[in-house]
Amino acid sequence: MSEKRKVKLILLDEWELEETESWLNDFAKDGWLLERMTTWTATFVEAEPVNLRYRLEIASRRTQLDEEQIELYEDAGWEYITNRRYIHVFREQEANTAMEIHTDAKMHAETLERLKKSVINRGIVMLFLAIICILQQFMFLNNPSSFEYLNDTILSTIFSLIIFLYLTFYMLRGMIHMTKLMKKLKNNQGLNHEKPYRTKLSVRKVSFVLLFIFIVVFPVYLLITSIFNEAEYEAIPDDTLPVVSLHEIENISLSQVTYSMDGLARQRENSIVQEASIFVPEQYQLSQRFMIPSKGEAYEPYLRSNRYEARTEGVAIKITDLLKEERAGEDEFTNVSVAGFDEVALLEYESFIFLIARAENMIYDLRYFGEETSEQILALLEELL
Amino acid sequence: MKKTQESPMSEAMYYILLTLTEALHGYAIMEKVKDISDGRITLGPGTLYGILKRLQDDNAIELEDADGRRKIYKITAIGERMLKREYARLHAMVDDGAARGLTK
Numbered sequence: 001m002s003e004k005r006k007v008k009l010i011l012l013d014e015w016e017l018e019e020t021e022s023w024l025n026d027f028a029k030d031g032w033l034l035e036r037m038t039t040w041t042a043t044f045v046e047a048e049p050v051n052l053r054y055r056l057e058i059a060s061r062r063t064q065l066d067e068e069q070i071e072l073y074e075d076a077g078w079e080y081i082t083n084r085r086y087i088h089v090f091r092e093q094e095a096n097t098a099m100e101i102h103t104d105a106k107m108h109a110e111t112l113e114r115l116k117k118s119v120i121n122r123g124i125v126m127l128f129l130a131i132i133c134i135l136q137q138f139m140f141l142n143n144p145s146s147f148e149y150l151n152d153t154i155l156s157t158i159f160s161l162i163i164f165l166y167l168t169f170y171m172l173r174g175m176i177h178m179t180k181l182m183k184k185l186k187n188n189q190g191l192n193h194e195k196p197y198r199t200k201l202s203v204r205k206v207s208f209v210l211l212f213i214f215i216v217v218f219p220v221y222l223l224i225t226s227i228f229n230e231a232e233y234e235a236i237p238d239d240t241l242p243v244v245s246l247h248e249i250e251n252i253s254l255s256q257v258t259y260s261m262d263g264l265a266r267q268r269e270n271s272i273v274q275e276a277s278i279f280v281p282e283q284y285q286l287s288q289r290f291m292i293p294s295k296g297e298a299y300e301p302y303l304r305s306n307r308y309e310a311r312t313e314g315v316a317i318k319i320t321d322l323l324k325e326e327r328a329g330e331d332e333f334t335n336v337s338v339a340g341f342d343e344v345a346l347l348e349y350e351s352f353i354f355l356i357a358r359a360e361n362m363i364y365d366l367r368y369f370g371e372e373t374s375e376q377i378l379a380l381l382e383e384l385l
Numbered sequence: 386m387k388k389t390q391e392s393p394m395s396e397a398m399y400y401i402l403l404t405l406t407e408a409l410h411g412y413a414i415m416e417k418v419k420d421i422s423d424g425r426i427t428l429g430p431g432t433l434y435g436i437l438k439r440l441q442d443d444n445a446i447e448l449e450d451a452d453g454r455r456k457i458y459k460i461t462a463i464g465e466r467m468l469k470r471e472y473a474r475l476h477a478m479v480d481d482g483a484a485r486g487l488t489k
Contacts, residue, residue: 075412
């Protein structure tokens, strides 16, 4: 026995009874007869092409149909084939000989009650969950931190939103479909067993691929980029950098400084890191911390100096505002004007200076601890452009 | 919430009760209904099954001792009362029509 078989994913939903019957019927016309179904798949066996009708029946109480019911259908010319959970599939034994199963539309509607209830219950649970998650994600989106722009976490938020919106839409559509079906039957119209399904099927395929990308490909992409974006510490060159550097502020050559730490700790505190995110494709972070013997034993200034090149000026403005908010806490930045910059904000404490500057889509974010003045830093900043 | 079957009953139900004055199994009921209605009423197996279950719930029909594996149904006293009431109602309808001058 080497009968040819093929297994197909069932892309039609369980509430699409008419479409499924029509889909199975088309397979028979093409010479493929349904053999078995699972929740997700349908197995077909090759046969002579024949126009055999299919009918789906819902078991009203348990998963299985009554034996008596199956016998009655068989007597009327149907053959029991398989089931997909509580949905049972019958096919006529010979083309155009079986008696239509339901001759009373209203009673037919009663047999679908269970499916309707199940779709509506699932829909309500799904909607409830989705609404909670969507609200949560919106609150998050409404109130992002600069971290979310600089790392790609904001994208995961957007993507999970898309997935939840899709699922909500999907269940809503199921509920509407089922309600319409019941209404049709209660108005004494029978089902359309040859309902066209091809457009639905193509749309379903596309949305499944998209969903697959969102659920599988995107997280994998994030994972891979996070692995490759693993920060590497580069040694700091003495010459000009794209950001204000500590040795420029202190006006000293790197050959004249000493370090209080060694090994990895020193590397971490004296490094250049370049990173990227979708919103901010160029990120440059300079960290420096050293001692200057000529300025005394205890003097150990340090600096974090970042430059972010955002994708658009709008994003840059948003990040600048967020950074100011996050750095200032209870205090407030003072605006100063520096030639070439759209905005420059300063916040000074005794020996601590925060500076955030923006020129178009370029942001400079600097934190300095030391004895030098903000004038010195602003002069260096101006030279950068 | 169980609906008890009050008159008027559906045509299909009336004919099923009518055939079950003798004990019959499912498919035989279908055939018989078609036969006694002169082919006017055809009952699908799904519709028949639904009505049989409902009539059974209402105690209008009951199972006879099974003949082999097939279930055999027969009308009960309750079912007979229902059938007679429906017959009387239909009869009254016909009489009322005739009194107003309707003819076949």
